[in-house]
Amino acid sequence: YAGTRLSRQERVWQATLVLQALGLILLPLLQNAGVSLALPPNVINLIQVFLAVTVLVGVVLLGSANLALRARMLIESGEHLRELSREFDKVCEDLGPTAMPSHILEEFRLRHTEIVRNIELPTRNDQRQSLQAMANDYHLDPASRLRLALESRLAQLGTLALPLLLLLLEAFFFANALGVSHQLAKLLGSASVAEQEAEILKLPR
Numbered sequence: 001y002a003g004t005r006l007s008r009q010e011r012v013w014q015a016t017l018v019l020q021a022l023g024l025i026l027l028p029l030l031q032n033a034g035v036s037l038a039l040p041p042n043v044i045n046l047i048q049v050f051l052a053v054t055v056l057v058g059v060v061l062l063g064s065a066n067l068a069l070r071a072r073m074l075i076e077s078g079e080h081l082r083e084l085s086r087e088f089d090k091v092c093e094d095l096g097p098t099a100m101p102s103h104i105l106e107e108f109r110l111r112h113t114e115i116v117r118n119i120e121l122p123t124r125n126d127q128r129q130s131l132q133a134m135a136n137d138y139h140l141d142p143a144s145r146l147r148l149a150l151e152s153r154l155a156q157l158g159t160l161a162l163p164l165l166l167l168l169l170e171a172f173f174f175a176n177a178l179g180v181s182h183q184l185a186k187l188l189g190s191a192s193v194a195e196q197e198a199e200i201l202k203l204p205r
Contacts, residue, residue: 017058037178
């Protein structure tokens, strides 16, 4: 689950940075094409600076976090641990858990230590997801399972809150720059005026 979490964060951040970079390119193209923007030039310049700084800082942070490498290491370590567990179960079936020589146990212990030596510890939310998935090993009542599911979903949204906020800000900037929000306000205003006129016509004379 830790590897899946890191892979999801990397994909969301990459998509966010791509959309921010496209927005940074689109604004000067619209200006050069002569499209009339609803915002003054100084505000457009401020939006461009914001997008440029966001892309730059995001690229630096994403590169320093090494999310793809960490996710791949965690996924590979999980596969190695499952393979080691299958080998251990097979040896137990062949020799019996009580008759297993100490040197074989020591070999399995060393291999396990080598696998988990360089991987990061799972987060609290990774443990929640493991508890939900391993229903046969951990017997939870429905209330506890529902609580774990809600906490897990909220924690997942919390890790994606910043990129989603940046996308919403970009959408808000472009909606105002293209006059979409102004048109929506006019439509809503005309609809409310029409409703008021209809109510007036319904009044008894």
